[in-house]
Amino acid sequence: MSMLVTNIGELVTNDPELGPGPLGIVRDAALLVDGDRIGWVGTAAEGRDQAADDVYDVEGRCVVPGFVDSHTHLVFAGDRADEFAARMSGEPYTGGGIARTVAATRAATDDELLANLRRLVTELRSQGTTTVEVKSGYGLDVEQEARLLRIARRVTGETTYLGAHVVPPEYAQRRDEYVALVTGPMLEACAPHARWADVFCEPASPHAFDGDESAAVLGAAAAAGLGLRVHGNQLSAGPGVRLAVEHGAASVDHCTHLSDADVDALAGGTTVATLLPAVEFSTRSPYPPARRLLDAGVTVALATDCNPGSCYSSSMPFVIALAVREMGMTPGEALWAATAGGARALRRDDVGRIGHGARADLALLDAPSHLHLAYRPGVPTAHSL
Ligand code: NIG
Ligand code: FE
Numbered sequence: 120m121s122m123l124v125t126n127i128g129e130l131v132t133n134d135p136e137l138g139p140g141p142l143g144i145v146r147d148a149a150l151l152v153d154g155d156r157i158g159w160v161g162t163a164a165e166g167r168d169q170a171a172d173d174v175y176d177v178e179g180r181c182v183v184p185g186f187v188d189s190h191t192h193l194v195f196a197g198d199r200a201d202e203f204a205a206r207m208s209g210e211p212y213t214g215g216g217i218a219r220t221v222a223a224t225r226a227a228t229d230d231e232l233l234a235n236l237r238r239l240v241t242e243l244r245s246q247g248t249t250t251v252e253v254k255s256g257y258g259l260d261v262e263q264e265a266r267l268l269r270i271a272r273r274v275t276g277e278t279t280y281l282g283a284h285v286v287p288p289e290y291a292q293r294r295d296e297y298v299a300l301v302t303g304p305m306l307e308a309c310a311p312h313a314r315w316a317d318v319f320c321e322p323a324s325p326h327a328f329d330g331d332e333s334a335a336v337l338g339a340a341a342a343a344g345l346g347l348r349v350h351g352n353q354l355s356a357g358p359g360v361r362l363a364v365e366h367g368a369a370s371v372d373h374c375t376h377l378s379d380a381d382v383d384a385l386a387g388g389t390t391v392a393t394l395l396p397a398v399e400f401s402t403r404s405p406y407p408p409a410r411r412l413l414d415a416g417v418t419v420a421l422a423t424d425c426n427p428g429s430c431y432s433s434s435m436p437f438v439i440a441l442a443v444r445e446m447g448m449t450p451g452e453a454l455w456a457a458t459a460g461g462a463r464a465l466r467r468d469d470v471g472r473i474g475h476g477a478r479a480d481l482a483l484l485d486a487p488s489h490l491h492l493a494y495r496p497g498v499p500t501a502h503s504l
Contacts, residue, residue, distance in 0.1 A: 123171035124504075125149040125163050128179035128487045132160060133459040133472040141459075142451050142489070143472075150182070152479040160474060181488050183454060185249025185480035185503050186435035187461025187471045190348075190372050190393055192281070192426035193239045194232055194267045195257045197223035199427050203401060212402040213354075214324045216428050217257070217285045224257040224267070232270050239425065240274050243433040247482035247501030250461065250470045252422075254317055256281030261305045268312035277465055279348060280309040283318040283336045285326035298332050302339035315369070316340030317348040320362060323355035330358035337366045346466065352376050353398075364388040370420065370464035375399065375407045382408075385417040391464040392417050394456070395424040396441040397432045409446035420460030421453060440496035450493045 130138075130148035137143045137160055149166025151159040159169060202216045224232065236253070243251060253275050255267035264282045271278045282301040290297035306316070318336040321327035327350075328336065337347050347366050351359020353373035360381040363371035371385070372393040385392050394407045412419050421442055425433045432438075435457050442453040462471025469478050481504040484491060491500055 120154065121158065121171045122152045122173040122175055123149060123166055123169050124152065124175045124177060124182065125166050126176045126178055127163070127182045129181040129489065130473065131183040131454065131489050132474055133184055133455060134474045137474060140451065141455055150473060155479055157473055157475060157477045157479050177483060179487060181484040181486055183482050183484065183489055184458040184471050184473050185482045186247050186457050187250040187465065188243060188248045188422050188435055189252045189370065189420055189461040189464040190395060190422035190424050191251055191253055192256055193236050193253045194255060194271050195220050195224050195427055196227035196231060196235065197427065198431065202428065206402055212404070212429055214285055214319065214321070214326045217326065218288050220257045220427050221259055221287060225263055229266065229270060233273060236270060236274060239433055244503045246434050246436055246499065247503050248435050249480035249482065249503050250277065251275050252277035252279060252465060254279040254281040255309065256284030259284065259287040261308050264305055265308040265312060268309055272312055276314060278313045279315040279317045280306070280313040280340070280345065281317045282306070282309065283328055285319060298335055302335055306339055306343050310343045310345060313345055315348050316345040317350060319350040320357060320359035321350070321354050322357045330362060333359065333362055337362060341366065348372065352381065356381065360384060364390045369466050372422070373398070375404065377408055377411070382411055382415050382417065385412065386415040391420050391460065393420040393422050393464050394442065394446070395422055395430065396446060397438050398424050398430040400441055401430040401432070406445045409442060409448050413448070413452060418460060418463055419456045420464040421456040422461060436492050436501050437496070440493045443493035450490050454489050454492060
């Protein structure tokens, strides 16, 4: 099946060879979808010569690459709205509430977890997201972590083993034993179901992992053949960024508190800095220094971090609006980071762009230009096609 999408007022390709600037914008454009791939991109006038089974006239609307949400925790049960309310009254976020979601998730059936996961995937797709990474991390024992990854695999190939989310309460006095479990039998059980491994590296939280523990997790995961990601520098300027760069992680996520050395390390390495400003919104925290990173030449991605604790939003358009309004990113930088940036954070070149051979993952905006994503915050402008 092929479909010509035509009368696109503004087409954002993220391919500088197709149009000016990093967004590679083509005006009055058309594109050909051939099966699940992009077969051709050009102007609407040129498109008249393209043979296609179907034609979809989008009447001057804007088409952008589907959003790549490279950081979520969508396999869970229950919610923690009460913690959100407490934070809005001044309580800090420490990660302590994760244990509540672990208890609820362990008690849930596979069907319940899958139904909740599918509900959230439908929710994010309806807002323009076409690629989603999903982490485990609310099981925290061998069987439960493997179960959560098997369930995540039902909706995405971008699955991440996060046995090192927090030290579960039953191991609080035996942290070494938990790290041994995460780097041994749990890793062995989970690796077949995961593409990536992640660790919540945060010495400022008594629940998360310090630099040495995190290095052990990353080393073992790499030896097991998994790609690496890190939750780093969320609550303090800890060792997360440095470790991520040293281990060649694809991405270090949060980056809320950064030293100059962290920014230099990111600028000199291959690790993407993934910013999650809906977390700062939902925890009433200062926003990450996006401008410092961009001005230093760091590759920046934007993602939701959708989870029941620190941020229960699945909306990439909301994240883009926050990045523009609160972190000083231009609308173009924010859109690039939410599409091409996310693709780089997942080391993918078939998503996050619209060009020949890319996946036909598109978002249609009920708007004439990508500026409307941040210009009309809270308005349901984007839909995946
Ligand atoms: O990315 N920081 C660690 N983990 C998640 C929050 C998980 C939760 O609070 O349930 C995060 O913010
Ligand atoms: Fe997270």
